[in-house]
Amino acid sequence: MITLALSKGRIFEETVPLLAAAGIVPLEAPEQSRKLIIGTNREDVRLIIVRASDVPTYVEYGAADIGIAGKDVLHEHGGNGLYMPLDLNIAKCKLMVAVRKGFDYEAATKRGSRLRVATKYTDSAREHFANKGVHVDLIKLYGSMELAPLVGLADAIVDLVSTGGTLKANNLEAVEHIYDVSSRLIANQASLKLKRDRLQPILDAFAGAVSKD
Numbered sequence: 001m002i003t004l005a006l007s008k009g010r011i012f013e014e015t016v017p018l019l020a021a022a023g024i025v026p027l028e029a030p031e032q033s034r035k036l037i038i039g040t041n042r043e044d045v046r047l048i049i050v051r052a053s054d055v056p057t058y059v060e061y062g063a064a065d066i067g068i069a070g071k072d073v074l075h076e077h078g079g080n081g082l083y084m085p086l087d088l089n090i091a092k093c094k095l096m097v098a099v100r101k102g103f104d105y106e107a108a109t110k111r112g113s114r115l116r117v118a119t120k121y122t123d124s125a126r127e128h129f130a131n132k133g134v135h136v137d138l139i140k141l142y143g144s145m146e147l148a149p150l151v152g153l154a155d156a157i158v159d160l161v162s163t164g165g166t167l168k169a170n171n172l173e174a175v176e177h178i179y180d181v182s183s184r185l186i187a188n189q190a191s192l193k194l195k196r197d198r199l200q201p202i203l204d205a206f207a208g209a210v211s212k213d
């Protein structure tokens with residue numbers, strides 16, 4: 001059996017065409033069936049639906065042979081025991097710093113000052129502000145980061161942005177780009193060795209189907 005771990009929503013939807021290129025068709029849609037293990041037209045291939053940030057863990061421990069996860073998640077996870085063979089160029093967005101409209105970010109990041117930053121991405125944020133030489137107090141959140149500057153929990157947030165619609169709806173603006181995000185295919189190193197003959201054609205089909213833009 002080959003097990004592919006991925007999250008529902010955007011990543012699942014954008015993975016379906018890549019799977020199709022490998023001749024793999026899921027038998028159900030996770031949003032509808034609510035099943036966590038989804039069979040495919042191939043008896044030896046199944047999908048498991050996990051939280052986006054849990055994908056690297058399933059692959060690291062070999063509970064999944066391969067997985068699909070955003071660069072944001074992989075950066076926070078650290079990539080222990082993972083082989084990262086391919087950028088799938090899907091679920092693209094940017095990790096950015098955002099503040100309330102009108103907040104003087106320049107002044108707030110001058111030498112000597114401290115900035116309160118709320119984020120799910122504490123490692124990426126710590127690294128970014130350390131490189132800038134800005135002192136930060138990081139506040140770990142698990143979602144709805146946009147709320148933090150509006151109610152005085154933080155001066156700034158570090159979050160994923162694609163259209164900017166959510167920021168705009170909450171009177172926030174992006175002030176700094178940290179890195180571009182897309183989803184990557186990751187593989188368990190032992191699986192790659194033991195199941196190479198069946199994994200390689202899938203990896204090759206994905207590589208051939210990746211859009212280059």
Ligand code: ADP
Binds near residue numbers: 052070093161182183
């Ligand atoms: P969570 O499980 O925390 O709700 P999300 O559903 O927000 O995670 O995001 C899952 C993954 O999808 C992220 O790790 C990221 O790589 C990608 N992603 C998140 N937001 C966007 C976005 N606005 N545009 C494109 N990709 C995104």
Ligand code: MG
């Ligand atoms: Mg979500």
